Amino acid sequence: MMDQICKRELCTGCGMCTLVCPKQCIILQQNSEGFLYPEIHVEQCIDCKKCKRMCPANRAIDTVPYKKVYAAWSKNSKTKQNSSSGGIFFELAQYVLKQSGFVCGAVLDMPQLELYHLVSDQIKDIERMRGSKYFQSNSVHAYKMVKEKLIAGCLVLYSGTGCQIAGLLRYLEGIDQTNLITVDVLCHGVTSRKVVQKYLQTFPKNDMLVDLIFRNKDLGYGGVCIKRTYADGTCEYGKSREDLFMLAFNHNLCLRNSCYHCAYAGPERIADITIADFWGLGEIKPFPEKQDGGTSLLLTNTQKGEHIVEQIKNCLYLYERTYQEARRKNRCLVKPSKYNKNRVHFFSLLDQENFESLVRRFVPQNTTLIKLKSFSQILMLKLRRKFARLWYRE
Ligand SMILES: Cc1cc2nc3c(=O)[nH]c(=O)nc-3n(C[C@H](O)[C@H](O)[C@H](O)COP(=O)(O)OP(=O)(O)OC[C@H]3O[C@@H](n4cnc5c(N)ncnc54)[C@H](O)[C@@H]3O)c2cc1C
Ligand code: SF4
Ligand code: SF4
Ligand code: SF4
Incomplete structure (x- = not known):
């Protein structure tokens, strides 16, 4: 057997x-x-x-080369403020709702810390789908719902990681997919619910936690900032360079094993549309517009994807850019995340050791050398942007 x-x-x-x-x-x-x-x-x-x-891991799903690359963000500042980057997902979702369609995305139930994909045509649910949650969402029930809706002739937008879309497409084999729009969030990996639980347990008020946002913009946009809200009305923030969870996540210490072999990294895409952060915008060719509050990278990969973006373009600021620029700061547009050799050790100690000392053990400390490195990175970024402006002026 x-x-x-x-x-x-x-x-x-x-x-x-x-x-x-x-x-x-x-x-x-x-x-x-x-x-x-x-x-x-x-x-x-x-x-x-x-x-x-x-199983898509045994028999791959066809992927297609991207067609167009855009820097984009929603014209609605509230949408942008409440989304991880430029609010493209929310604009796409609103378009689908206006067509009497259904949207499927990841929602987080707190304080249970249950993350799963939901299918809905209600704006209050779509609002909950907004924002990246950096651990794995369970999409099994949603797959069934998406299939039912497509068989009933409804328009459905499914948004998730590339591997979730692979599972969905395989499950839908033999079903008419004309009414299906797929959107993948460019993904360098997911961690597990257990890792997030261990992280949250390091905070004294963890028992009072009522909300968790992985990408909050209260303190501005310029990196990732986690927000934890408690029952007494107080909240705490964790910036990516200091937050224990973000340090472990960004150093690829706690990703799922499949993420280091991801079949959905690179210029060949699985979905109609790919959405991401446009880190590195303006570093090769100057970008004329002021960027604040989040700029998305938007790839259209199929004719369907191009058609949908055409439909929502009036709700967006949209600028065509190059893949070369997009991949500069987004490794997953080139290849999967690099394996961290301490990963096995990290997980073997997760039940025994305090999360903070575990992360500090395996992630380089915020020493003067690291501070200097990050300062020089910011300086280099500014210089590159300035140089690009001068170069293109000549
Ligand atoms: C696990 C993960 C890793 C990512 N890694 C990168 C990266 O390395 N580089 C990069 O540029 N961008 C990455 N992103 C994408 C980025 O964070 C934004 O989601 C993207 O820029 C879209 O932003 P938005 O403002 O348009 O939409 P948002 O409002 O952020 O909505 C994005 C969509 O993401 C879906 N989503 C949220 N969490 C999950 C989850 N756990 N599993 C599946 N779907 C989910 C929601 O259903 C929603 O539809 C990642 C996202 C996730 C979820
Ligand atoms: S599909 Fe079910 S019954 Fe068939 S081999 Fe797999 S586990 Fe066994
Ligand atoms: S969960 Fe997905 S990838 Fe894993 S065995 Fe099942 S179908 Fe394959
Ligand atoms: S990195 Fe690849 S395998 Fe891992 S969650 Fe993202 S799409 Fe799936």
């Missing part, structure tokens, strides 16, 4: 296999690192190998 569907290090946890098994004998189980992996109840398995045949 089968006990493994694909190579364990390639399993993305998309959960699609649990839906296609004719005996329904696959369940997603959390492993010791806190990531979801499929487990087969071998006594019920009839060895039909359907799960193996369908």
Whole structure:
């Protein structure tokens, strides 16, 4: 009987296999690192190998080269303020709602810290989908809902990571996908719910936590800033260069194993549209507009993607740019995240050691040397932008 569907290090946890098994004998189980992996109840398995045949990690989904590259952001400042970068997702979602369609995206239930994909045509749900949540969302139930809506002839926008879209597309094989719009968030990796729990436990008021936002802009935009809100009305912020979770996440210390082999990194894209942050904008060719509050990178990858962007372009500031510029500061437009050699050690100690000392052990400290490095990086960025302006003026 089968006990493994694909190579364990390639399993993305998309959960699609649990839906296609004719005996329904696959369940997603959390492993010791806190990531979801499929487990087969071998006594019920009839060895039909359907799960193996369908799994996107065994048989890749077709990808397509990107078509156009834009720097973009919403004209609505409130939308931008409440989104991770330029608010492109929210503009796309509003367009779909206006067409009486449904939107599927990740919502976070607090204080339970449950992250899952929801399908909805209600604006209050779409508002909850906004914003990046940096751990893995469970999309299994949503896959079923998306299929039902498409069979009923509804327009559906599905937004998620590349591997979630792969699971969805495989699950929908044989179904008419004319009414499906896919949007992938350019993703360098996800961590597990357990890692986020361990991080939150380091804060004295953790029991009173009522809300968690991974990308908050109260203190401005210029990097990632986590906001924790408590029942007594107080809140705390963690900036990416100091926050323990962001240090571990950005140093690739706590990503899912499949993320280091991600099949959805690079210029070949899986979705109609790709959305990301446009880090490095203006460093090669000057960018004339003032950037504040978040600038998105928007890639159109299919004709459908181009058509949808055409429909919402009046709601956006939209500037065509080059892939060369876009990939400069976004490694996942070139290749998957680099494996951190301390990853195994980190997870082996996660249950034993305090999260703070664990992160400090494996992530270089904020020493004078690091401060100097980050200062010189900012200086270089400013110089590059200035140089680009001078170069293009001549
Ligand atoms: C795990 C993760 C890693 C990322 N890594 C990068 C990166 O390395 N470089 C980069 O430029 N951008 C990255 N992004 C994308 C970036 O953070 C923004 O989401 C993107 O710029 C879109 O911003 P927005 O303002 O248009 O939309 P937002 O309001 O941010 O909405 C984005 C969409 O993301 C979806 N989403 C949120 N969390 C998850 C999740 N856990 N799983 C699946 N879907 C989710 C929501 O459903 C929503 O539809 C990442 C996003 C995620 C979720
Ligand atoms: S279908 Fe998804 S969850 Fe199942 S084995 Fe393949 S990658 Fe893993
Ligand atoms: S081989 Fe068939 S019955 Fe067994 S787990 Fe896979 S899909 Fe289910
Ligand atoms: S990096 Fe790749 S495998 Fe990991 S969550 Fe993102 S899309 Fe999926």
